[in-house]
Amino acid sequence: MEDKHIVEKQQTENLDTKQRAALEKYDAESRFRIFKNKGVGLFVTGIAIALSIYHLYTSYFGTPVTLVHRSIHVAIVLALIYMLYPPFKHAKRHFMPWYDWLFAIAALSTFIYIYMEYEQIVHRGGLPNQWDLIFGFILVVLVLEAARRVTGWGLPLLAVLFVLYGLFGRELPGIFRHRGYEWQDIVNFMYVTTEGIYGTAIGVSATYIFLFILFGAFLQKSGMGQFFNDMALAIAGQTKGGPAKVSVIASGFLGSINGAAVANVVTTGSFTIPLMKKIGYKKNFAGAVESSASVGGQILPPIMGASAFIMAEMLGIPYSDIALAALLPALLFYIGVIVQIHLRASKEGLKGISKDNLPAVKQVMKERGHLLIPLLFLMYMLFLSGRTIIFSAFLTILVTIVVAMLRKTTRMSGRDILQALENGARTALGVAIACAAVGIIVGVATLTGFGIKLANAIVTLGGESLLLTLMFTMVACIVLGMGLPSIPTYIITATMAAPALVQLGIEPLVSHLFVFYFGIFANITPPVALASFAAAGIAGGRAMQTGFISMKLAIAGFIVPYLFVYNDALLLTNNSFGEGIIVVFTSVLGVLMLGAAAEGYFMTTLHPVLRLLLFGGALMFMNPNIFQDIIGFAIIAIVLFFQWIRAKKEGVASLKAI
Template sequence: MEKRSTLDEPQMTKEQQEVLEKYDAESRFRTFSNKTVAIIVSLIAIGLSLYHMYTSYFGTPATLQHRSLHVAAILALIFLLYPPFKKASRTKLPWYDVIFALMAVSTSVYIFVDYLGIVNRGGLPNHFDLFFGAMLVLLVLEASRRVTGWGLPTMAVIFFLYGLYGRELSGIFRHRGYTWDELVNFMYVTTEGVYGTAIGVSATYIFLFILFGAFLSKSGMGQFFNDMALAIAGQTRGGPAKVSVIASGFLGSINGAAVANVVTTGSFTIPLMKKIGYSRNFAGAVEAAASVGGQILPPIMGAAAFIMAETLGIPYSQIALAALLPALLFYLGIIVQIHLRATKEGLKGISRENLPKVMEVLKERGHLLIPLVFLMYMLFFSGRTIIFSALLTIIITVVVAMLRKTTRMSMRDIIDALVQGARTSVGVAIACACVGIVVGVATMTGFGLKLANGIVTLGGESLFLTLVFTMIACIVLGMGLPSIPTYIITATMAAPALITLGIEPLVAHLFVFYFGLFANITPPVALAAFAAAGISGGDQMKTGFLSMKLAIAGFIVPYMFVYNNSLLLIDTTFMEGVLVVITAVTGVIMLGTAAEGYLLASMNWVLRLLLFGGSLLFMNPSLTQDIAGFVIIVVVVLIQWNKGKKMRAIQSSSIEM
């Protein structure tokens, strides 16, 4: 393949690694100096990956046993891999973490040994149930603190205390109160607490798709996405920013980790954006917004779609299809602003001679698309289970990678992928376990329904106000949390408010999912934007607010599909679908233009507000509103054309003089 000396993907620098570790606690794992310890930990990780591959084909043990084994192995890996504090040694394994790991394993061993007794007691725990249950809760809280930070375990502790002392409250959030024994028993020996739906999905779909992502990474898929994005968009106006959007969108859909995606692709794209003239704040904002958006982009959606399917009891394919158009509109809004900013500032793309050619990229690594195409076929058309589809796709990935020497995986690569898959999964898995405490208490106390009633009461009879209050609640609940637990929490506590008003459950869940994710780019706790600012050298808060501006379509589109379900392609005819696509695309282009304040010339605030108002007219399906919106577009374009014509005349006069 043609060499690109000036554009080869750089290795992550020490400074960039520090940025990743600062904003992504999952990256602060140990690298052991003792080879024996390193081998033992790797064998545990490999065993966990192979166990999930085996059970995806041959079936799992009883639900409680399978989930407990998954959680125990994840906890053991966390205590072996993650130090308790930032300043603790990252090369040595202290004795107490070995004890913690053994304690974690014992919680599952007990369930396997006394499974029939646990089932027969039916909610009447003995002393051993309570002992191991309390141990599990404490280990989950500590492991979650090490991997995800203080936010999620603090929320879990608050909810646990609410379960204990809620009887002391007054008002709508008061409940009858539960004892320590009742709470611990519910968390440990039922499939609604720690071992609830979230961990159930983690132990099946999520783990396998993270493992699939690890194998794709070893095959060189990340380099393929970067090269293809460069080949397609690199030479266009503002090309590196468009490359960032394309590459980050695809990678974000697969890995589902916004901060890690920012640092991985941003270490390559942000310097290129700055080099052609984008400001450091804007360059960071582009990467942050694009990375967060990957988690709403089918086919994988960062694995959240699988939890949504399990929660709603509908096929995964229906969710992926419904999420497709809104996700594309989100990225269209970013592309529009990137292009207009480049036009306004006279920025160019990358010279063609420094770019790969599309056909060369496809010839070298194009075969890596086969596993993705195969996965979509399996998920949408084969009729096979999701976990079997994931397993078969992993095998296909290894086989397809063998077709060319540059992508061929050695046995070491395969082993590394098994280790990497297990290690990467710990963040999502422990978050799912910890959020099980939150959801468990919310289920026992009816907190979710009470919060939903509170939101509906605040909104009165206004759907719009209820949507606004729900949006705010979701952003607050999602601050500082990974995407998976964010969705689970918002689906439990905020979505019921919308469903109460008659909104379709799928629509309500997608609405809360969007705004829970956007906490990553919404100051004051915008971790993805802060990580991007760390790479670009920009200001954190300015990068955060610019990220919000670039993602403005993502803040408006959820309102659009609440008012117009056809945007999700639900129960629509072909012609209705075409019409909704046209109006939605037009509205998003208007929105991006208003946000950037430029079309054919700079806009004043009056025109920007007019254009913004016109874009909102496309939210509700109405012929009258659509016509009004198109009239506004025509007026703005004519004004801009006239202004641009005058500016060109002035420039021509000055050149002649």
């Protein structure tokens, strides 16, 4: 009965204070104000709800002209940020100082000016007048300061460096030198065109991203998070190392929907990490399981944290093609994590939770299984209906509300719906402001040709070697992704690093998936591994050690991108059905071997030589080729034989340990 008490306690205990502390330490987006003045609080809530309603309205009835629509989105996002986020980490959060009211009004003025002067702006054809420059300057400053408050110093400092590069690049030597631009040129480009702050990044934020974040807010309010936790417990809780597998399953699904690795670590990890520690996993390992699983959710279709929709927009290819291409690599990533979890449990003799003390699959489905209907409906709309992504998201939100009404335990009241609208808008602020700041970076890169220059530099460093070019690109992506949310990370890496691979003849989709993977994995790669550090904070472990263990658990994710660059069969885009089955089978077998090699255990402890042999055999399987497959099978046979002999000598009577 002790196990049952643990599970019930973890599910029902109020962990808000602990979650809040962890979030605020590692995620600046969570450091918002809680107003003592109810009138001010209701006013801010009303604006957030109005922002959500505006996006729902435009998703059904259509948006205004591009520049106006994007400027509305940015202006209200900025106003909400200055109302909700104090200027410093330890500033008082119970009231709003006069200057933040002023900043919020200034933010709204940037939209009002564009709305009133839109025809004149178009007629001027890119030649700014004095007022264009004034409001453009205001917008740039407001975006940088808002990004600092919400995301921390990294992104705004990078944006400032790019602005300085635009101003003084004429002074640089070598390939990064350009003709130089005046301040007026940069401000004009950022404000009255759709190439700077109002560029592709904020365009996607104002359409796809906001709606899918809102969809996630409605799912969460209906109890989807509890459903994922309960279902994961029912499926995997009783197996060896069960709580760790529960963490992987629940965090993977939630991470795919919300796309927020650190927030996912805190919300899911507050439940799963104590359970992992209770059955015997060491605290660093427990934190690493949660962080690697949460980060992996962002590469998992169908939603991929909304990044798939941005990729579709940037590449001009159907979303369904991207989701299909990303499916097998994402599954390989999670199989690799689960294999290591299972082998660690086998090696250390860790058990799961008693079946009698876990929820039954049938009961979980009876209580909340209907919440899967919105996800199935979304997949139908995206893959089969032929309707736009925006309209599909709008209808799915409505379906979520209706489906939640089917049972009392998930039914949303009018207050719940309003809270979901507010929560969706609040959650979208971090991504939206990051996209606006990224617009400055991408805008300068476009204006100066920096992206092409960086691609040329990477190709030059790599010489004629594709492998070296991939390695330099990987390092660039991890550095560019340090401390950033997944969506702006992808946009930056796609702009700066992907062109290097395209120059070498690699397909654009393959190039973009490669940089996306490594930009995302910056969240678990020391020295700046925010997801791992947050998990270590919950587990009571050491941050850097947790980060390195997270990397080991995610080893398949670090290797698979290289393999699909060399052989895109792993993306299942150019395969027949039969070829696809073979690719899936051999690549899964390869990941199983890779997990065993990483953990150093297979029936019993692996000798270092056999461990290296197994690692090489794993690579043979994961790169589809008939001759390499034969070599892989031979290696498996050799390792199995020696491990069986060694296990028999050590008194292992059966193969149950595997």
